[in-house]
Amino acid sequence: MTTYYQEFQKVFLSVDCIIFGFEENKLKILIGKRNMDPGRGEWSLYGGFVRNDESLDEAANRTLFTLTGMRNIYMRQVGAFGSLDRDPGERVVSIAYCALINVNDYSEKLRKQHGVEWVDIEEIPTMYSDHNEMVRQARIIMQQKFKTSPVGFELLPNLFTLTQLQRLYEAVNGADLDKRNFRKRIKEMDFIEKTDLIDKTHSKRGAALYRFNKKMYNEDPNFKL
Amino acid sequence: MTTYYQEFQKVFLSVDCIIFGFEENKLKILIGKRNMDPGRGEWSLYGGFVRNDESLDEAANRTLFTLTGMRNIYMRQVGAFGSLDRDPGERVVSIAYCALINVNDYSEKLRKQHGVEWVDIEEIPTMYSDHNEMVRQARIIMQQKFKTSPVGFELLPNLFTLTQLQRLYEAVNGADLDKRNFRKRIKEMDFIEKTDLIDKTHSKRGAALYRFNKKMYNEDPNFKL
């Protein structure tokens, strides 16, 4: 450490995860009650400290893995949050990351162990510190991403119906979509493949199941919704 | 400090500024040669450490002020950069911010004092550490912003011609625009006001000078380009 550097204080760095899921036709995030001071008992995002031997991205992935046991999950940075008063104890600057996971892939046992639950994005309670602001920014970023990039499939099972996909997009942008116009657009995207399989769990007639063909998308990435 | 926190190392936090300007029909950024180790002599963004008593935004504004003497400048966070190897000495995590300034408002004297210069965004040299990546991300963010928000005026004098405005947009998105279509769109935006003044410095005939009416924009914010 040079003399120059000594003028400045070092700070703790944490990551906080905004983990999105799609359940009951609603966009939800995983939050829990803090079990440590400061802020014990308040609603909070799941987070953790950045270690000495890992990058920010690695810290975010490790934190997500700790909570969900899941790897290779879609994640991206939302931004750095560093108000002076954001942590009532010592100064902690936090880097917010958002993630998209398939709710079905997340073990209920693990979820309960960590005491987190899925909460409708439209009904987020007041949370600890600046966590509401983190969620607000994450949501805006995701709304943009959903329009131009096929990230929505991260929230769905491998096989999904067009109605499920439409409900997802409705939940994300907070407004209903026209069924025929929606399906017209889907048909234009060859990488959203119709399978021979039928889902009969949601209707008597049954709905065709589709899958997202990532390889085909990479050859001609022209997503637009 | 609690026992728990001690498991984690604190780190230095810095801010790095991507300062955009518009000059000679080109989008440029302010960079200089590093005058300290590590990386002495390499091209670099202008940055500084985050102090104990200031938020990240405040640190970015202070750093910009130190370099330019300018306050109340449009600034926004690009993101946090925290690879393990990004600083060859001690670990430093940096928060990148981008800013838009009017080149004419920046004193040449100050610029030279700090040894920074305006470099065409299309001709950025290889820079220290991850600074090229910071610029790349800042540029993408700005390209998005320019389409939906009247931030371009931050780079222009109060009074500007439509040709200047068009050249700015061409520089930002890296492609030429159709003059008639461009001007058609401008006319639809009442908050871009034509004045009685004529600029004769760039043509014999003279071009009408326009101004951005911020108050009018706030009453009906419908920017689209």
Add this chain to the structure above:
DNA sequence: TCAAAAGTGTTAGATTTACACCCATGA
């Protein structure tokens, strides 16, 4: 008088939006 930049409208094509009925099936 001419070079150089300013200024101005129209049209074809593409995209977006609104809209209503039949189908298949299990209960």
Add this chain to the structure above:
DNA sequence: TCATGGGTGTAAATCTAACACTTTTGA
């Protein structure tokens, strides 16, 4: 048999993109 969700096409309106000539004036 009927209630429920699945599935389909068209037409009007809007938006986008392509395109060329006249004006003014200082040198």
